[in-house]
Every structure is written in C-alpha cells, then in structure tokens.
Amino acid sequence: MDRTERILDLVALLLDAREPISWAELREHFPADYGGSDDAAERKFERDKAELVELGFPLTYVQGDDERRDGYIVDRDAYYLPEADLTKEELAVLYAAGSAALASGVFPGRDDLAHALRKIGFFAGESLPTPRVRMELGATQAGQEKEVSARLEQLWDACASRKWVEMSYASPKHPGTTQRKVDPYGLALRRGVWTLVGYCHLRGGLRTFHVHRVRELKANTARPRTPDFQVPEDFSLDNHVAYFPWQHRFHEPVEVVLRLSGALASRASGLFPGAVLEPVAEGGITLARLRVSFLDGLARFCLSLGADCVVEGPESARSRLREMAARVANRHADALEDKVSA
Amino acid sequence: MSNVHERLRRLLFLVPYVSKHPGVTVEALARALNISREDLLEELDLLTCVGRPPFNPDDYIDIYVDNDRVYVDLDQRLFAPPRLTAGEAAALAASAELLRPASGDALQSALQKLEHVLPPQVRERYREMYRKIDASTEAPQALGPLTRAILERREVMFGYASPGRAAEPRRVRPYELLSHRGQWYLQGFCHTRQDARLFRLDRMEDLTVTETPFLPPPDARADVPNPARSSSEASVRVRFSPVAAPYVKERFGQDARPLADGGVEVLVAGDSERWLTQWVLSFGGEAEVMEPVSARAAVARAARASIGL
Structure with a gap:
C-alpha cells in the first residue's frame, strides 16, 4: 500500500476507535504493510507514527488495566481545529501579513504559512478580507x-x-x-x-x-x-543583526549628534529611528542624538541625505564625513571647473 | 519536508473543506489548495481508496466529482482540519510581525487566540520556533492607519514633502502598500495632483483617515521606479572602486562590467538627478560618475555642499 494511503487509513481507523488499538491488531489490519519480520514492521510503524505526530495527530500509547487493554489511542478533541473566534480585524491582520509574505515568494516556512492561512480561514467562509499589501523581500537582483x-x-x-x-x-x-x-x-x-x-x-x-x-x-x-x-x-536574533547602516555588531557605540534642517527636520524620526530628537528653539531645525557603532555607515548615509544633514559631533564623526565628502568632490572636481569655465 | 508530509497535510484539509463546502467547483477547490486541476483530480482518486479496516464499503471515504463539482458523502470523521502545527503557527506569527506597527492590538490578541488553539504539547515548540524568525522590520507607524484605510476604502490626508520642497497637504485614495528594499510606499490616486502617485511613507506627516469612501480600481499595481533596473534608458556611466565592486555586482549581476583595476562600471538612468547624486554619495567616495559631465557636476556640487562649500 502507498505510504500516504496507509497513514490516512491509520488516521481514519484511530479517529473512529472507541478502544485502544494494540500493535497486534494493527498488524492484523495491515498485513501487507506491517508484515515481514517483527523488527522491520516495527520500524516501519515507528516512521509512520513519527509522521502522524509531525502532522499534529495526538497519538498516545496507553498501558491497559483491568478495564482497558493496551494500545494506541488518539485524543480526538485535541486533533480537530476548533474555532479560534478571531475578530474580523484580527483575521485581516493575519491574512494581510501572511498573504503578503507568501506573495513575496521569499519567506521562510512558505509551506507552513500556506497551510496556516488555509486553516485560520477554514471557519471564516467567504468573508476573508483581500489585502492590498505587497512586499519585495530578500532578493537583491530581479530573478533571484x-x-x-x-x-x-x-x-x-x-x-x-x-x-x-x-x-x-x-x-x-x-x-x-x-x-x-x-x-x-x-x-x-x-x-x-x-x-x-x-x-x-x-x-x-x-x-x-x-x-x-x-x-x-x-x-x-x-x-x-x-x-x-x-x-x-x-x-536573541535581535542582538546579532544590524538594523541600520550606522550599526555594527563588533564595534563599541559612540553618541553622535546630527543637525537636521529643511525638509529633513520633520522627517528625523523616520530617518533615524531610535534617536533622541530635540527641536531647536529658532525652529526648522532638529537635533538628533544617535548611538552609532559604525561611523563609516553613518557618514555614507548622512552624505546621501545632502547638505541639510550636518554632523555636530563628536569630531571623529565630523572628520569622517568631511573626508568622504572631500574625496567625492575631488573625484568629480573637474566637472565643476568645466562648467564654470564654459 | 517530504512529499508525503506535504500531501498528507493537503489531504487532511481537503476532505473537511469539501465537507464544509459541498458542491465546491473543481476550480475553486484547486485554487483553495493552490494545486493544479490535474493534481487535484489525482488527490481525489487517492482519497477514494482511503478507509479504515475492515474496509467494508461504508468504511471508505466517499468523495466524488459530479458535474465538475466536488461532494463528500462519507468523510470518515474528517470533518475539521487538524490543529495548526508548531511550524505553521510559528510561520504565521512571524509573518504577522511584518505588519506589527500596523496591527496594534489586533495582532497581539490574534496571536494569543492562535496560541490558545494549539495543542498543549506543541505550544512550547511553537514558542521556540517563533523565536527563530525575526521579521520585525522597521515598518513605519503609518502602516497602521493606511492598512485600515485601504481595507475600509476611505480617503486619507497627509502632508508630503516632495524632494527639495517643504511639506504640502495631499488628499489621496489609498490603493496599495508596497515594500521595496526595506522602503515602504503607498500607491494611490492623488486628488491634489489629479493623477496616480507613489508616496514614500517616510516623507508623510500628520496622516489622517477621512470619512470619504471611494471605490478602488480592480487592478491597481504600481512598480517602484528603480533607476538601477531600467537599463533601456540608462545614460549615466558610473564607475566603482574594487572595494565597492562586489556589492555592486551583487545588485547588477551581468550588467556590471568588470574593469582592469578590479572595479566595475554600470549604466543607470539619469532622469532623476537627485536619486543619482544620493546613490553615488551613499558609496562614500568609492563611486564616480564618468559621464555625462552634467551628472558629474551635480555630484561634485552635492558633495561640496555637505561640507559647507
């Protein structure tokens, strides 16, 4: 018998059983499958049992007594998925995130996730909300x-x-x-x-x-x-993965103060999550205090934000940004001269 | 995971699903299980052989297709799917983290209810596995109200700071949220501009969800403009040092031309000077624009400006 078929037969048999089913009985029921030598048959059944457990089938072996015989029994109540009574909003959140993760194509445990979504949707009928959230995750190149x-x-x-x-x-x-x-x-x-x-x-x-x-x-x-x-x-995973360009696992953090003006002033919290922000009295300027463990990363990030982002201190951070900017400026300097002379 | 495992999970869901939706079409059932029509018919064939000893006629699952619809007469007690496994629950919970700020209390309570319907013996394993995926990205707070506005189809208002300008008020029909390389965007119809627009969430301020309803178009999908990908209009030549080359090769693949000194050269679109300057600067001196000269000048100006020259 095909293994899938045999395991499903076992499920049907055990879900229906009112009494524990002994190993001897199982062998009688599946003579072709659990025939042969005792050892081989037992190993085969052990593998099937492991698969059942992996599927979430609450199978236990009970020792018999005067009332009851030895054998395998399943806790039916623990098998069937009960209604989780998720509210519409809760279901919407799980669905939006789960389907976006699946659709991204790049999420660990995709098979698990697909089954989970099906199961939580089982009692929801047709009323499942259709989310409009899309995520592109994990690949740096198209096609990867x-x-x-x-x-x-x-x-x-x-x-x-x-x-x-x-x-x-x-x-x-x-x-x-x-x-x-x-x-x-x-x-x-x-x-x-x-x-x-x-x-x-x-x-x-x-x-x-x-x-x-x-x-x-x-x-x-x-x-x-x-x-x-x-x-x-x-x-904890979180302690080992850098969130932001200015973080590095191996370096000691230093506090850096940034001065954000223009359009950057109001975007400070989004640009530098976790920074302590302080609006400057004259207005239009925000000071951001940030713990930085990777100065080069910070300098590159600040440079890309443009002239509205200035490093106030410490000097090590200021000079790193200046060096980088000067290097870029020098490499492109002739273009500016050309333009001026033209 | 083995094929047997995947197949068993599918079949243990299939029978209860048909039991709950008698007469579901073959198409709809295949879609619900995310398999092809042919594979589904094969699964149904297998199920007709499943039963319990002593295998009398009434001991078999009785599932059949009639007029392209699927029915089950005898489900052999498979009337509800199995509970979630530890792996299933962990994957679901981890994916929900992707929208954590968006979901607020609903996520927390949903996860509690989810854990509650897990069989007691797998709860610990679920918690252990849940800790093994961390997808709590730096999703911005605005995801919350925006997801709600999209689901409830209500217009939103916010101040938006477009490049080089102070924030100005916008009224927008929100269609879709999308995350690209860790950056979140809202795609929608902007009343202020009378056009479809893509907004970066980190440039929004003072977001409010209005009471004004709208009907979203059936298919509103936007692509994030990515100058690095649109090679057809690529007109700017950028050269990278050997230090930066491996990172550039990762992103551009075959399109990164190797140079004799170990560096690489790529062509990118030049229609957004601002993007180009930012991008080149973000390599902190390891990148150089070769041509056109106008783009070289723009980078030089931006670099000088950032050191107050």
Missing part, C-alpha cells in the same frame, strides 16, 4: 527570488529540526567563496534582506550570513529526528 526562496525553505527546516548545514558562502569582502559549516539559530529580515544567524564552525563563533549570498546549501541528513545542537538560552 526563486533561489533565495528555496534556501530559506531549507534553512527554516534546518532551524526547526536543529540540524547543521554546510554551505558555500560568497562574501563581498573576500574574493571567491568559503565553505562553512553552520548551526542555524534563526532567520531575521532587515531592510528587505534575509539574514541567517548561527554558530560558524569555521570561525568558531556566532556569525551572520545574508541568505542571497549563500551559493550551495546542504543540511545534515543523518539522524533527522535528533537535533545536532542546542541554541543557547540567552540567544
């Missing part, structure tokens, strides 16, 4: 989505089952690729880019990897149901 999506799915499985992965990684900081063995702890999305955080066996420490830079990926397939590693209790 499929590859990133496949990697995320593999990494999600590896994170969930705590199996190490082997990958070749193309860091822009070094030519070529490096081979890494990584214990995947989790996946984080920042500024539209997916990052894997995990313990890197090559570097002997926690490292982050952009998923679109992973070239080849293989998860450890040995002993699939036994985890290869433990995630430390105090581990």
